[in-house]
Amino acid sequence: MTQNDIQIINEIEEIKNEAILTLAKLINLYGLTLSESRLFSIMFLENNPMTLDEMSQSLGMSKTSMSTGVRSLLDAQMVERIWKKGIRKDLYMVEKDLYKTFSNAFIENWHSAIYHNTKTFNEISEQLNIISPKVDDPELQIALSQYSQKIDSIIHFYKWLAEVFKEIQEKIESRQ
Known part of the structure; x- marks a missing residue:
């Protein structure tokens, strides 16, 4: 050589x-x-x-x-x-199909994160619903209510994300 x-x-x-x-x-x-x-x-x-x-x-x-x-x-x-x-x-x-490989991995990671985070925020929401009726202080009730609304908006956001990724997954599967 x-x-x-x-x-x-x-x-x-x-x-x-x-x-x-x-x-x-x-x-x-x-x-x-x-x-x-x-x-x-x-x-x-x-x-x-x-x-x-x-x-x-x-x-x-x-x-x-x-x-x-x-x-x-x-x-x-x-x-x-x-x-x-x-x-x-x-x-x-x-x-060998990088599009398929990356989209599967990407969507799987998002599905997993959405599932786990939604579960956690639903548990938090339930805890807030249990605590809320026990609160006597009006200022604390308002703060707790606002916090609960934010948690609900996060749960709504995760539901929307789940739908978005479901649609993306359907488009990817129809491509194959």
Whole structure:
């Protein structure tokens, strides 16, 4: 191999590293850790399914870390386990449609946040409704009533958000 070939290989590696880092920054916005984001990026930019050993070697991280990362990516429906005849190790491959991958992850994160936050604010509203009749002080009643109205407006906002994301999800599903 010539010196020129070695230089070109090094330049290609730098380009690949920049692509992985840049894509990982985007994916990180979807609620994954930076290592999970880099893992997805490497898997996406590879043309072939990868084993945990190959992922570990590519990222220079432990196989246990790769297993944890893949599990998160499986949960987010960003990768899938595949089978190939003659290969005994599990292989993983990313969803090649970035639109589908990111929209699924994005919407799932929002659905989860909306569900949990709505549940919490409904519990707060119930607590306020229990406490409110016990209050004798007129100023405290007014303050509590105003606070309760704000909590109700937050719950209404979350219901609206849930509808918005339901519509977005329906549009995405009709695209597929």
